[in-house]
Amino acid sequence: MTITPSLFEAYLKCPTKCFLRWLGETSAGNECADFDRDQQASYETEGIKRLTQTLATNACVAGDSIALTGKSAKWRVAIGPVARAGDLESTIEAIEQVPAESQGKQGQLIPIRFIRTNTLTRDDRMLVAFDAFVLSEMLGCASKFAKIIHGDENATLKLKAGSLSSEVRKQIGKIRALVSADSPPELILNRHCAVCEFQSRCRQKAIETDDLSLLANMSKQERKQYNSKGILTVRQLSFAFRPRRRPKHLREKREKYHHSLKALAIRENRIHIVGRPELTITGTPIFFDVESVPDRNFHYLIGMRIVKNDCCVQHSFWADTQQEEGKIWREFLQVCAEIKDPVLIHYGGYEAAFLKRMRERYPTDNPTLLEKLIKESVNVLAFIYGQVYFPTHSNSLKDIAGFLGFSWPERDATGVRSIIWRHEWEESMESETQQKLRAYNLADCEALELLAKVLWGLSCPEESPGKPQNGNPVFVTASLSSGFSHPDWRKFEGALPELDRINEAAQWDYQRDRIYLRTKEYSRRRVKKRQTGGSSIERVDKVINSPECPVCPKCLGASRKKTRKVSYQLQELVFGRSSVKRRTVKQDFQEFWCKTCKDTFGLDERFHANTKFGWNFVSLYFYLVFDVGIQERRVARMFERLFDVSISTGGGSCLKTRIARYYDQTVQKILARITAGHLVQADETKARKRGSAGYVWVFTNSREVVYLYSESREADTASRVLKGFRGVLISDFYAAYDSFECPQQKCLIHLLRDMNNDVLAHPYDEELKLLVHDFASLLNPMIETIDRHGLKRRFLNKHLKSVDRFYKDLSLRENCSECALQLKRRFEKNRDKLFTFLRHNGVPWNNNNAEHAIKAYARSRVMFQGAPSAKSMSEYLVLLSICETCRFRGIDFLDFLRSGERDVEAFAKSKRPKPADTY
Numbered sequence: 001m002t003i004t005p006s007l008f009e010a011y012l013k014c015p016t017k018c019f020l021r022w023l024g025e026t027s028a029g030n031e032c033a034d035f036d037r038d039q040q041a042s043y044e045t046e047g048i049k050r051l052t053q054t055l056a057t058n059a060c061v062a063g064d065s066i067a068l069t070g071k072s073a074k075w076r077v078a079i080g081p082v083a084r085a086g087d088l089e090s091t092i093e094a095i096e097q098v099p100a101e102s103q104g105k106q107g108q109l110i111p112i113r114f115i116r117t118n119t120l121t122r123d124d125r126m127l128v129a130f131d132a133f134v135l136s137e138m139l140g141c142a143s144k145f146a147k148i149i150h151g152d153e154n155a156t157l158k159l160k161a162g163s164l165s166s167e168v169r170k171q172i173g174k175i176r177a178l179v180s181a182d183s184p185p186e187l188i189l190n191r192h193c194a195v196c197e198f199q200s201r202c203r204q205k206a207i208e209t210d211d212l213s214l215l216a217n218m219s220k221q222e223r224k225q226y227n228s229k230g231i232l233t234v235r236q237l238s239f240a241f242r243p244r245r246r247p248k249h250l251r252e253k254r255e256k257y258h259h260s261l262k263a264l265a266i267r268e269n270r271i272h273i274v275g276r277p278e279l280t281i282t283g284t285p286i287f288f289d290v291e292s293v294p295d296r297n298f299h300y301l302i303g304m305r306i307v308k309n310d311c312c313v314q315h316s317f318w319a320d321t322q323q324e325e326g327k328i329w330r331e332f333l334q335v336c337a338e339i340k341d342p343v344l345i346h347y348g349g350y351e352a353a354f355l356k357r358m359r360e361r362y363p364t365d366n367p368t369l370l371e372k373l374i375k376e377s378v379n380v381l382a383f384i385y386g387q388v389y390f391p392t393h394s395n396s397l398k399d400i401a402g403f404l405g406f407s408w409p410e411r412d413a414t415g416v417r418s419i420i421w422r423h424e425w426e427e428s429m430e431s432e433t434q435q436k437l438r439a440y441n442l443a444d445c446e447a448l449e450l451l452a453k454v455l456w457g458l459s460c461p462e463e464s465p466g467k468p469q470n471g472n473p474v475f476v477t478a479s480l481s482s483g484f485s486h487p488d489w490r491k492f493e494g495a496l497p498e499l500d501r502i503n504e505a506a507q508w509d510y511q512r513d514r515i516y517l518r519t520k521e522y523s524r525r526r527v528k529k530r531q532t533g534g535s536s537i538e539r540v541d542k543v544i545n546s547p548e549c550p551v552c553p554k555c556l557g558a559s560r561k562k563t564r565k566v567s568y569q570l571q572e573l574v575f576g577r578s579s580v581k582r583r584t585v586k587q588d589f590q591e592f593w594c595k596t597c598k599d600t601f602g603l604d605e606r607f608h609a610n611t612k613f614g615w616n617f618v619s620l621y622f623y624l625v626f627d628v629g630i631q632e633r634r635v636a637r638m639f640e641r642l643f644d645v646s647i648s649t650g651g652g653s654c655l656k657t658r659i660a661r662y663y664d665q666t667v668q669k670i671l672a673r674i675t676a677g678h679l680v681q682a683d684e685t686k687a688r689k690r691g692s693a694g695y696v697w698v699f700t701n702s703r704e705v706v707y708l709y710s711e712s713r714e715a716d717t718a719s720r721v722l723k724g725f726r727g728v729l730i731s732d733f734y735a736a737y738d739s740f741e742c743p744q745q746k747c748l749i750h751l752l753r754d755m756n757n758d759v760l761a762h763p764y765d766e767e768l769k770l771l772v773h774d775f776a777s778l779l780n781p782m783i784e785t786i787d788r789h790g791l792k793r794r795f796l797n798k799h800l801k802s803v804d805r806f807y808k809d810l811s812l813r814e815n816c817s818e819c820a821l822q823l824k825r826r827f828e829k830n831r832d833k834l835f836t837f838l839r840h841n842g843v844p845w846n847n848n849n850a851e852h853a854i855k856a857y858a859r860s861r862v863m864f865q866g867a868p869s870a871k872s873m874s875e876y877l878v879l880l881s882i883c884e885t886c887r888f889r890g891i892d893f894l895d896f897l898r899s900g901e902r903d904v905e906a907f908a909k910s911k912r913p914k915p916a917d918t919y
Helices: 005-013 015-023 031-053 122-139 162-180 191-195 199-209 220-228 234-238 259-268 322-337 350-361 367-376 380-384 397-403 415-428 431-459 497-505 508-518 520-525 615-628 632-642 649-662 664-676 716-721 735-739 748-761 766-789 793-812 818-829 848-863 870-889 893-899 904-909
Strands: 060-062 077-079 082-085 088-091 094-098 108-115 145-150 155-160 271-273 284-293 298-308 311-318 342-346 475-477 542-545 562-575 580-594 599-601 679-687 694-700 705-710 728-731 744-746
Touching: 005 015, 005 122, 005 162, 015 162, 031 077, 031 108, 031 191, 031 415, 082 122, 088 122, 108 122, 122 145, 122 155, 122 162, 155 162, 191 199, 220 818, 234 259, 259 271, 284 350, 284 415, 284 431, 298 322, 298 431, 311 322, 311 431, 322 350, 322 367, 342 350, 342 367, 342 431, 350 367, 380 431, 397 431, 415 431, 562 615, 615 632, 615 649, 615 870, 615 893, 632 649, 649 664, 649 870, 664 694, 664 705, 664 870, 664 904, 679 848, 694 716, 694 848, 694 870, 705 716, 705 848, 705 870, 716 735, 744 748, 748 766, 748 818, 766 793, 766 818, 793 818, 848 870, 870 893, 870 904, 893 904
Parallel strands: 060 077, 108 145, 271 475, 284 342, 542 580, 679 728, 728 744
Antiparallel strands: 077 094, 082 088, 094 108, 145 155, 284 298, 298 311, 562 580, 580 599, 679 694, 694 705
């Protein structure tokens, strides 16, 4: 086998093309491929002719048998020499010999390649680098430079061939593996197919096998993911579509593109729409299309189709030369200026880029009009994408309009062929070719108008999307935002209007408010709402004189100066052995004056707020909310029914503010004990907040928990809490934790879940399965040791050798699949953070405590009445921190609240006497 530039170039475009060329497959012919080949050959001939004309007769040699050596020769340029090295062979178009700078040094041989295009691609550079590589292999010394002469101006690009040699060597190795394989490569259609001589053959094969590459919008990575799941055909993919209910925060955003829904539309041969697409155009629509020669950045034809009052006016602006481009642009703007409220409608982003390019290239006298045209222009392709799925393999205008029944004057008209027609016109100047281009351009505008009318029909609410419109196939709505989670609770959709009326009459609210209310017996049986709570307190059951405390809490100095007496009349609860009763209590306090601090004191901090509820009352209220898990509004209804006390929503917020302020120091003490220990487990989750989303961070050990609120997920909150911490941090794989300098243990449960999901998503990936199996085999003996001896370093140290062997084998593993390679990189990146628990005492290998705390917060989110503010969220988290800490330590949350104690540690160490009542 000999690898030539033809095979090398083919492999860069498509492995299948390279394989077919190596087999000597006869092509079915392609007008675009033939045109490109002829133009390239003509440009190469002209380029060599120009190159040799500038040289003396003895300075230029030609022929494939020219001796190429590292020694200096008399010729300056060699035309068509052949370089051979092993199985590599290249007929180099031209070689320039650069003499050595000084005597004793070798000269340089610089290969030259002629490329007809003005814009060079990476494939062009790789092709000349292949020439330089073969030449270097033959001579045994590196060819440092190569040249490309390209474009209409014969520009010269000198590039460093050595920088591409490693990539060339890699591609050559792939070609060798390709042609020596027992089976042909996987057939994949790509963009190069339009100018490939095997286009018809490969497309026919893809249609026969229903290959996924028929879907033009699917990327290579997405196709590999589907293949790893066992989905190999478009039909198989069509059965993978499942309508999903979108989260509330995403319902206003644009739906993503679903390849499975596109496949479903093809299988059923019907248009599918997502949501309610509305194509609204306020003004006079102008459908326009631009034809150009992209390589020269020259726009030579602008077509317009103006629709007004069911009448169509067409304009076609033609430029013979590049100098006339500005002329047709001004004519285009002049027509737009004569139209009232013009709205440009185009298909794809090329026309939008054309408008901006012309604005910079040719300044206009009416910039306001141009800015309006650009701002209000409508890209129909952007409207279709993700919302309307036509039963076509691509979203090109040719495919969609063809499905809708439109036909072009020329059967095989495409954008690539229009470039060929333009070149033919420039050579012949025949009016027939020009008319062919004009007709093709205006047909694009007409096809766009047809498509827009179909989309307007979808937007009209009075027309059902389930019926044919304008003779087109049936439209089917694929709703991705159904709000019904239970299959039996779907909205009733009557086939006839009479059925809808009967169904509405059977609704529960309708019967209660409009039917039963008119029945006298029902009215007499209605239970009157109980009158509660609003009256003032009439009788005091108990008067409590709180003991005087003359010691100032700030300076700890004693004061004998009494000021006034303060009384609170409270609704309080009395806890008996098996009962709870409401009583009216009057609480009296004596205030003192501190000369040093210039402040009054003597009141119990629990009663500083202007409230009518006692401490036992508040304690029971928040015990039911946080520990029992009853919604606040339901607790208020319980108190209203059982204790004849009314608590409004605002009253409940005031109670929460009062108790959260009292226990704020308690949370700070808990957090200080957590960060002073040898272990911190951290996690975060999104919080529902008024206005925008926030985040709740949790920091815990095995005995205490603290929740903190943050406006963002950035590491500022964690950095503030963990400042100075030198223990072990256990967390998930969120990148923000990597910035901390303390030792870290990543949660292996998170890693195992991710690996399990990857295996389930790619059931045919054997490399991934083997890697996951090896990691599980490494971890299982560690779990057995922990079950037997606990988290003790002296028993876990023995597994460090197994970890080293695992990573040594990992470095030698050659992974073929993308998922296995990603997992390998993840292992290597977190090597120092996956097995930290083997080197420390009492460090778990998972983040279960933090996850358990996060679940407690998630369960309690239902207690919120609407979306809370940031202040309300912070107050709520103070009480939740204390409740979960009490639960971790086996302390009764209600007893702790009733005691009035602020230190959980002190309350746990005490003998836990019966909580003192407020009287």
